[in-house]
Amino acid sequence: MPMKEYAMNPVVDHVKLINCTSVVPRPVEWVWNEYLPKHKLTLLVGAPKTGKTLLALDIAATVTSGGLFPDGTKAEQSPVIFWTSEDDLDDTIKPRFVAAGGKESNFYFVGNTVSANQHQPFNPSVDMPLLIQSIEQMPKKPALLIIDPIVSVSKDMNNALEVRMSLAPVIEIAQRYGMAVLGITHFRKSVGEAGNLGERIIGSSAFLQVARMIWYAIKPPNAEGERVFFKGDTNLSEAEEGFLYEIESKEAVFPDHQLIIKTAGIIWGEKLQGDDLQAFIKPEKTNDLTSVQGEAEAFLKRYLATGARLKADIDEEADNLGLSDKALRRAKKILGILHRKRRGDAKTEWFFPQQLDQGTHTEKVVQLVQVVHPELENQIEEFEL
Helix, strand or coil: CCCCEECCCCCCCCCCEECHHHCCCCCCCEEECCCEECCCEEEEEECCCCCHHHHHHHHHHHHHHCCECCCCCECCCCCEEEEECCCCHHHHHHHHHHHCCCCHHHEEECCCEEECCEEECCCCCCCHHHHHHHHHCCCCCCCEEEEECHHHHCCCCCCHHHHHHHHHHHHHHHHHHCCEEEEEEEECCCCCCCCCHHHHECCCCHHHHHCCEEEEEECCCCCCCCEEEEECCCCCCCCCEEEEEEEEEEEEEEHHHCEEEEEEEEEEEEEEEHHHHHHHHCCCCCCCHHHHHHHHHHHHHHHCCCCCEEHHHHHHHHHHCCCCHHHHHHHHHHHCCEEEECCCCCCEEEECHHHHHCCCHHHHHHHHHHHHCHHHHHHHHHHHC
């Protein structure tokens, strides 16, 4: 959309300012009203055995066929693009999609990339610009792009900056074509039931922060075959609502191939709201400090794996994960992590002892003295000069 931009000199590097009067307001648009917004990233998060891919394929089938969503609203029939690195297309994805009632001519799989006549597997972390080129050639632009798993878009799913940069082309696709993007992911295995669900999503908290809508799929401990699909906290629509669902056997019929394949699919149940929903999803309170401590230790091992990190950055990321400073310091002591004042700006950083091995012998001595006797730092600098 056209916008007035302000810059001092177009030749010199600068930051463009956009005047508010040039921004054309628009309401939030939806593929599935109040659940799946266009122009934005939605996450579908679930534990194993909750049928995350089945849920995504059921939504894809509804969109491609113009069918009914679980709340009874009708979808606008549109193409859908699907990429997965976890299941085979021929014996798993296609049969499940067809069994869900999807329209095959509206469903596209992301295949290999072709460059200089060389075929390579599609890599979401680098090939998104090529996908944009392919979408440009489609006669009707898709309403939905599904990425399974979404963490594959980043080369380092635990690095917040890397994740944000890697998600940028994904968001560009959504905004350029007015699409919804649905990214499938799961919870970290090392985390217990303590804390809210958002804190338990695998990878950097940047995935949660960039997404504008979060769906959760869980299997309540006391439920038999029932599972719960529901919206997490969002500023786009009312949360506190979802649906019961079950996973049942289905048949995919292929008349042209004279073939019937037994597969699985989603059977939607009643809508849940408010207290009825909370009765299914609210985790029981626990004082299991062991699981919390294990989470803190796992976080520090992962976060400091590549070298020293500023304590301020550690605190920020830990806070996003719901880890207390007390848990961090206990984990620091258990793991034998050291701290020091960074030379130049005197900011505190944490690091593992083995990372002292980097550098010359003199540098190692200087680093060790900084750790054991930080008050001698000025004298060290004078000695080096």
